[in-house]
Amino acid sequence: MPIHNPREEYGKVLLELARGNSKIFALDADLCKSTMTCMIEEELPDQYIEMGIAEQNMLSVAAGLSLTGKIPFVNSFAVFLTGRAFDQIRQAICLSSLNVKIIGSSAGFSDFGDGSTHQTVEDISIMRSIPNMAVIAPCDAFQLRATVKAMVDHEGPVYMRYSRNNMVSLTLENDNFEIGKVYTMREGNDITVFAIGIMVEKALNVAKKLKNQGISVRVVNVPTIKPLNRDAIIELSKDTGKVLTTEEHSIIGGLGSSIAEVLRNERVYIEFHGVNDEYGQSSNELQPLLKHYGLTEDMLETKIVEILNK
Amino acid sequence: MKDYKELAIKAYQIRKNILVSIGSGHKGHFGGSFSVAEIMAALYFNKMRHDPKNPGMEDRDRCIISKGHAAPALYAALAEAGYFPKSELMNLKNLGSILQGHPDMLKTPGVEANTGSLGQGLSIGCGMAIGLKNSQLSARVYVVLGDGEHGEGQVWEAGLFAPARKLDNIVAIIDRNNIQAMGSICERMDTGDLASKWEALGWHTIEIDGHNVRQIVEALDEAETVKKQPTAIIAITIKGKGVSFTENTAAYHNNSMTPELYEKALAELEGRIVELNKDY
Numbered sequence: 082m083p084i085h086n087p088r089e090e091y092g093k094v095l096l097e098l099a100r101g102n103s104k105i106f107a108l109d110a111d112l113c114k115s116t117m118t119c120m121i122e123e124e125l126p127d128q129y130i131e132m133g134i135a136e137q138n139m140l141s142v143a144a145g146l147s148l149t150g151k152i153p154f155v156n157s158f159a160v161f162l163t164g165r166a167f168d169q170i171r172q173a174i175c176l177s178s179l180n181v182k183i184i185g186s187s188a189g190f191s192d193f194g195d196g197s198t199h200q201t202v203e204d205i206s207i208m209r210s211i212p213n214m215a216v217i218a219p220c221d222a223f224q225l226r227a228t229v230k231a232m233v234d235h236e237g238p239v240y241m242r243y244s245r246n247n248m249v250s251l252t253l254e255n256d257n258f259e260i261g262k263v264y265t266m267r268e269g270n271d272i273t274v275f276a277i278g279i280m281v282e283k284a285l286n287v288a289k290k291l292k293n294q295g296i297s298v299r300v301v302n303v304p305t306i307k308p309l310n311r312d313a314i315i316e317l318s319k320d321t322g323k324v325l326t327t328e329e330h331s332i333i334g335g336l337g338s339s340i341a342e343v344l345r346n347e348r349v350y351i352e353f354h355g356v357n358d359e360y361g362q363s364s365n366e367l368q369p370l371l372k373h374y375g376l377t378e379d380m381l382e383t384k385i386v387e388i389l390n391k
Numbered sequence: 392m393k394d395y396k397e398l399a400i401k402a403y404q405i406r407k408n409i410l411v412s413i414g415s416g417h418k419g420h421f422g423g424s425f426s427v428a429e430i431m432a433a434l435y436f437n438k439m440r441h442d443p444k445n446p447g448m449e450d451r452d453r454c455i456i457s458k459g460h461a462a463p464a465l466y467a468a469l470a471e472a473g474y475f476p477k478s479e480l481m482n483l484k485n486l487g488s489i490l491q492g493h494p495d496m497l498k499t500p501g502v503e504a505n506t507g508s509l510g511q512g513l514s515i516g517c518g519m520a521i522g523l524k525n526s527q528l529s530a531r532v533y534v535v536l537g538d539g540e541h542g543e544g545q546v547w548e549a550g551l552f553a554p555a556r557k558l559d560n561i562v563a564i565i566d567r568n569n570i571q572a573m574g575s576i577c578e579r580m581d582t583g584d585l586a587s588k589w590e591a592l593g594w595h596t597i598e599i600d601g602h603n604v605r606q607i608v609e610a611l612d613e614a615e616t617v618k619k620q621p622t623a624i625i626a627i628t629i630k631g632k633g634v635s636f637t638e639n640t641a642a643y644h645n646n647s648m649t650p651e652l653y654e655k656a657l658a659e660l661e662g663r664i665v666e667l668n669k670d671y
Contacts, residue, residue: 130521133555138514138548144504145518149526153518169545172508173515177497 083250085222087243088186092117094226095154098233099128105233106146106153108132110139115245116156116186140166140181144173147180152233158192159185159242160201163208170238175213178237183208188218188242189278189329190371193364200361206334208240209307215239215260216307218328218336220281221250224304227258235260242278244329246367249282251302261305263313269299272323272385275314277303277336280327280354280376287381298385306336311343318349323388327354329376350391354384396667398604401432401471403664406633408467410660412480412490415653419483422631422643424464426568426601427456427535430626431468433607434533443473446500450528453503453519457512458537458566459493460645465502466490474501510543512536513563517553520561531615532561539571541582547592553621554593562614563594563623566601568630572644589623601626634659 099105099121108130113119122129132139136157143153155162162185163170174181185204192199209216217232217239219225225243232239239260251266252258266281267288276284281302288298301317303309318324324344326337337353344351356374364370371377405428413419435441439452456465463483470477475489482488489498493507504515516534523530540546553561565585569576576582590596595617599606607626614622630644631637634656648656 127525130556133548133552135545135548135552137511137545138517138552141511141514141545141549142518142521142552145515145520146522147518148503148515149519149522149528151522151525168508169511169514172505173511176495176505 084247085250086247087222087225088117088245090222090226091184091229091243092120094229096120096124098230099125102152102233103128104150104152106130106151107156108139108143108153109156110134110136110161112157112186116184118156136161136166137169140169141173143181144169144179152180152182154182154184156184156186158199159188159204160199163201163204163240167207171211174238175211178213180236181238182232183238183240185240185242187245189244190361190374191245191367193367193370196363197360202329202331202356202361203334204242205306205328205330205336206338209339210334213238214307215305217241217260217305218277219243219304220278220302221248221252223250223252223254223256224258227256228304231258231260244279248279251282251285261308261310263310263317264302264304265299265317266302267298267300269297270321271297272325272389273299273301273318273321274385275301275303275324275326275336275340277306277328279329283378283381284327287378287385291382291385296385296389303336306339309339309343314340314343315347318344319347322349324349324351325354325384325388326351327381329355331356331358333358350388352384352388354381395605395608396670398432398437398608399429400664400667401436402428402604403633403660403667404471405431405464405467407657407660407664408470408477408480409463410653410656412463412466412483414481415648415650417484418645418647419463420460420645421637422570422641423458423461423537423566423568424467425633425637426628426630427461427464427566428633429602429604429607430535430564430566431464433604433611435468435472437608438611439533440530443501446474450530452530453516453532455504455506455512455516455532455534456494457506457534458509458540459506459512461535462492462494465494466499469499469501475499509537509540510545513549514545516561517549517556517558520558521556524560530560533564534561535564535566537571538565538567538569538582538585539576539580541585542580550589550592550594557619558621559618561621562611563589563621565623565625566628567625568628570630570639570641570644572641574641586625589625593620594623595620596623596625598625598627601628602632633663
């Protein structure tokens, strides 16, 4: 299957959109070669603002910009945007539903080398707790492109988090994407697996493998964690009666919690798979790190079988 | 209005509006609101191009009260200017009121940004300044900051940023009243010589008597002539200025008045307005 780098695709799609829309601005806090907004700086310097290492100022400046009719895309590592500038996001941007797009680059453990201070498994939890904020985690580079386009058309604050590293492309270049929709990637009737980000591919691989053992796994991609499509989630859970959620995020407050909130009145067995309330660490390669935190196909398979044996 | 007498009187009208809105028996930020009354008068009744009947006018000058707890001063000026009926002032902080404890841009006509969490207003103003320039509008942005507020790191982030981006359409007005919530700034968290700090950051810096309307207007006029550099006006003020027992004390940073004290304050303010009318 084709592989693409989501960071590269992000820079490209933002540049394409900015070329056609002078209201789009890219703001960056001294990480443009990492977030790829350097592409905008290079070609459209008037639509790029270097903010220096000052995330709080960056978010508030974005708020001010949006109040003059611009569409600011604010960029940094997910951990810094959502952590250092939480108050600014809450008070200036979300409280008044300002049209600011917040892009959490290198989310999860994807910045494997820099270690725990540069990784985050709390960002989805933090962002979705803010009223008026939409939270999106695309499953691959093509869906990321579609997300960015949808963000421009969406009026209001949106947070998108995604991985730094190459991802297998599960969707196609012109596939439909709408904020708020869930996408069944594979049908099945023994168990429903809700997945986001890098875990979608893993869930699909596990589903394929388990088919040979006579187990039928439905895999659903939930790129929009907030607003969560309540009706679809319930519908996709009721017939199997068994749900596993999986995310490159803490099991506290992320996808799993969102799904459980929606299913709390339904007669469904639900289990979470994700990071167990702990910090990341450094690793010279991504795979050993993911393995250490159990974000693997093996672990997913084990969990699915466990649930089905209950 | 270029008439300094009228502006001086307006400042006391604003103080009266502040008093009436907080009322007696309820806590309110008298101190930090009274100290910016002349600044608000100069902005809303002399310097700013704005239209109370058209708060969304694209090319309007913007005023952000970064020291959001001075909301009563902002509301007092907005009411005086006609953004909403003066009768609304009595509803300050009531459940459902258009006048929240700290400025809420969705709830009150004329409020440009949500402030209250200190240190953020100047940044928001910088974003507006950039957007306005980009849209080729000549509108200017005025941000009122507290001196205690300088403890917030974000103030310095914006302080570095505006000169670096050569934003000459933004003015920071610092309410230098030397008192914060828990007491004297010199004693509790000395911010030192603010004028030299803003100067060092790269702002064109002017130091004035923040209760002298002529000096305020002249400083604002001067700011308009400065190119490629933002202007910081350090306005030396007295916290609680205008009412004898609220002056120069942290006690009225956020406090309530008994009905007796309220009447005393009202009498003092009304008396001052009468005097000012005679003075000129």
